[in-house]
Every structure is written in C-alpha cells, then in structure tokens.
Amino acid sequence: MKRLISIIGPTAVGKTQLSIDLAKKLNTEIISGDSMLVYRGMDIGTAKPSLSERDGIPHHLIDIIEPYEEFSVTKFIDLASQHIADINKTDRIPILAGGTGLYVKALLEGYQFNHTPGNDHYRHHLEQLAVQHGNAYIHGLLHNVDPLTAERLHPNDIRRIIRALEVYHLGGENISQQKMDTSDHRIYDSVLIGLTMDRKHLYQRINHRVDLMVANGLVEEVTQLLHSGIPEDCQSMKGIGYKEIVAYIKKEVSLQSAIDTIKQSTRHFAKRQITWYKKMNDINWIDVDSIEDYEDLLGIIYKKIAGKFCLE
Incomplete structure (x- = not known):
C-alpha cells in the first residue's frame, strides 16, 4: 500500500508553510489538494505560494491549467494518484496539502465516479x-x-x-430502491494531521489575509484576467475573492463591500471545511494555538509521522 501524509485544516490555519517545512525535514514533495491552485495566473486570490516561498520543494497540481478550463474531483484523483505512486517509487512519502474537503476525502477513500457519457x-x-x-x-x-x-x-x-x-x-428516475455502496476505506497507508485553532483567531487571520490580498494587487489580478479574455462566468472566476472583485469592477458594489463579502464568504468556507473534516476518521488534530513555539509544533507533527512510518 502506497504511503501518504495529509496536512488538512481550514483555510488560513497555516497548512502551506508547515507542509513546506515538513517536506524539507522529510526530503519529499508536496501535492496540492486545493481546487483553486491549479489555475495559472490566479495567484493572489488563491493565496498560492510563490516560487520563493516554496523554497525549492517540488509542488504538484499547481499552475497546471488555464483559468478558462474546468477542473474536477475526477481529474484531481487521476493526477494526484499518479504523483503519489511516482514519489513512493523513490522511497519517499509525499505530502498532500489539503484544502478542498471533497478532493481530500475522495482521494484517500478511492472514490470511483461513474463516467457515464454526457454527465x-x-x-x-x-x-x-x-x-x-x-x-x-x-x-x-x-x-x-x-x-x-x-x-x-x-x-x-x-x-x-x-x-x-x-x-x-x-x-429522470431516482435510485431510492437501488443498493448503494456504503463502504468507506482508506486506500493509502496514510497519516492525517489536522490543524485547528481558536475560531476567533482563525477569523482574524482570514480577515488579515484578505486585506493583504487587496494590498498586494487582487483587483489588478482580476482586471488582468478579464482583459486577457477569461469569461467572468467560468468555473475559476466563481471562486471566493474573484467573483466579488468582478462585481466591483462592473461597478455593482463598492470596493469595501466586495472586501467585506470576501471576508465573510471565506469565514463561512472555513466553517464548512471544519465541519467536513470533523466527520472524517483517524485525524490527528493539533491545536496550533496551544503550541507557542513553531519549532515545537513542527517537532510534534514530525514525531507523529515518524511513529506512523517507523522513521528515524
């Protein structure tokens, strides 16, 4: 069974930096589990780690398609599964930096979606x-x-x-009388590390991050995407942070209103992520707020991983 480390938790909790630092300690690579990081040119609104922030650690499933293209959980599973297999062949354990709950759960439990033509x-x-x-x-x-x-x-x-x-x-028919597969099982030898923190603190971090996005050029990024011909109604532009700025650019709302909506939508999204992950089994939850020193936090998580996979 192929091995996998998953770092999950709500947006803005600190998964990205922690995953990079763990990858350094483990000499491994990162697979993004975020449905928005796949799009090229959508960097600020997705909080995509820059090349310098990645610090030489290979990242997969980032910048792989154009904003006008569609992406789905089935495509994610196909691509992520191949990267997991390839990295395992080098006797290393890949890190899945999770963001989209559906993607993470589908990958870990081997969801098989029916490819009926036309659906x-x-x-x-x-x-x-x-x-x-x-x-x-x-x-x-x-x-x-x-x-x-x-x-x-x-x-x-x-x-x-x-x-x-x-x-x-x-x-046009229902499947109420059909037998449904109810088995949930992990198809990887995996350890799940869940990061959490006080809800008020998390919301403060979210609000601050949105302010930084705007200060760093979110409006300009969305404007450039529209000017390059990206339709405002395509899948990528419906993401949080993008659709609100589109409304501002179209003069439907003020900039402050757009910013406030982004913050509120992101907080609601974080709440849904927490609810989703709480329903998953075997997650090693770590309260980031309870560990003051970052190196201590990193050490605690490394020990959990080392214990699972018998690492030195």
Missing part, C-alpha cells in the same frame, strides 16, 4: 456548488427530487449524493 459537465457543476455553498445545499437539491434517498444519506456523504443527482438528471 461529466453536470458532475463538475455539482462539485463546484458543493465547494461554494456546502454539502447541505447539495443534499437539499437531492431531497427535492428524491427524498427517500436523501433521507438515507448523510449531508456529508457528497459522493453518493452527487451520484444520486446524476442518475436523476440523466434519466
């Missing part, structure tokens, strides 16, 4: 809705068309909810 676009649409609005929203969509199946499925069981909606969308 990929609809599936991508549902996945994006889940990222933007949360699992409860998608669960509500299913409840509207197939309440019996919706009652059987937990709102966080997003894989089966999306599959049920796909079946209804393609054939």
